[in-house]
Amino acid sequence: MVFSRFVEVGRVVLITYGPDAGKLAVVVDIIDHSRVIVDGPTTGVARQAISFKRATLTDLTISIPRTIGTPALKAQIEKQDLLGRWSKTAWAQKIAKREARAKLTDLDRFKLMVARKQRRAIVGKALGKIRKSK
Amino acid sequence: MRSIIQENDIPIPEGVTVDVKARLVRVKGPRGQLVKDFKHVNMEILRLSKSKLKIKVWHGGRKHNACIRTISSHIENMITGVTKGFEYKMRFVYAHFPINVNIISDGAEVEIRNFLGEKQIRRIKMLNGVKIDHSTAQKDEIILTGNDIDNVSQSAASIQQSTTVRNKDIRKFLDGIYVSEKGLLVKD
Numbered sequence: 001m002v003f004s005r006f007v008e009v010g011r012v013v014l015i016t017y018g019p020d021a022g023k024l025a026v027v028v029d030i031i032d033h034s035r036v037i038v039d040g041p042t043t044g045v046a047r048q049a050i051s052f053k054r055a056t057l058t059d060l061t062i063s064i065p066r067t068i069g070t071p072a073l074k075a076q077i078e079k080q081d082l083l084g085r086w087s088k089t090a091w092a093q094k095i096a097k098r099e100a101r102a103k104l105t106d107l108d109r110f111k112l113m114v115a116r117k118q119r120r121a122i123v124g125k126a127l128g129k130i131r132k133s134k
Numbered sequence: 135m136r137s138i139i140q141e142n143d144i145p146i147p148e149g150v151t152v153d154v155k156a157r158l159v160r161v162k163g164p165r166g167q168l169v170k171d172f173k174h175v176n177m178e179i180l181r182l183s184k185s186k187l188k189i190k191v192w193h194g195g196r197k198h199n200a201c202i203r204t205i206s207s208h209i210e211n212m213i214t215g216v217t218k219g220f221e222y223k224m225r226f227v228y229a230h231f232p233i234n235v236n237i238i239s240d241g242a243e244v245e246i247r248n249f250l251g252e253k254q255i256r257r258i259k260m261l262n263g264v265k266i267d268h269s270t271a272q273k274d275e276i277i278l279t280g281n282d283i284d285n286v287s288q289s290a291a292s293i294q295q296s297t298t299v300r301n302k303d304i305r306k307f308l309d310g311i312y313v314s315e316k317g318l319l320v321k322d
Binding site: 002003033 | 136138178180192193
């Protein structure tokens with residue numbers, strides 16, 4: 001297998017375990033083979049050392065110098081539109097869908113059921129027309 | 135302690151195409167094609183360009199890094215096998231009983247008779263892609279040729295090991311067929 005997500009200064013990671021689980025952060029410095037210093041001023045992650053067991057690498061990187069300070073990092077994140085790029089990825093959209101579905105109330109689920117029925121009716125009618133014409 | 139990355143470059147000469155997918159390496163050249171599967175080693179084998187192959191090991195310990203050079207050597211042997219070919223020469227050594235070697239099925243099988251006067255006929259099948267012939271220039275010599283160095287050298291070893299002396303002092307009874315020269319087929 002060929003590797004494409006490298007641990008480097010500027011690699012964006014998604015924290016998967018711990019108090020900051022689910023948040024994005026940027027690798028600011030590398031400690032050793034298993035730990036990095038990570039910072040996420042725009043997503044609420046304090047500057048800290050984190051193990052790779054608690055995070056996954058994403059495909060995104062931003063271009064920053066090593067050990068950049070937190071306010072300068074925040075400026076670079078906003079300038080390079082990291083959160084915008086993240087929200088466009090399929091990964092982020094799947095997470096958003098999952099969260100939206102989990103927040104549904106009973107009424108929401110009812111509305112969803114009705115909407116799916118209506119869509120099924122429209123699709124079924126069009127399908128029936130095509131079958132008849134064949 | 136583990137190194138971050140260790141890598142090795144292999145140059146691919148003109149006339150040879152190397153195709154790598156999921157550690158299965160296919161080398162094509164003027165003398166034919168060789169395929170080798172390196173899935174038993176965890177390594178990145180990448181073809182960077184038509185003339186360069188790169189092997190990378192991330193995060194490797196001592197023994198893992200050592201595999202880089204062995205895999206490179208395997209691939210380099212495939213490349214020379216497919217361009218120049220390998221030739222192993224074997225000489226018959228006997229004191230009294232002349233070793234009689236017959237080559238049957240068009241260079242794919244060997245029969246060895248009269249080794250040390252024994253009645254047993256030793257039959258050795260050559261591995262895939264290996265051809266065997268009597269030498270024309272030298273008496274009591276056979277030449278094995280092929281593209282895959284593993285097959286050629288294993289066939290030679292099978293012949294050598296089939297002519298071992300038993301129940302005798304091997305310092306005195308030196309009879310056998312021994313590999314005398316390991317080289318390339320196309321010499322330049």
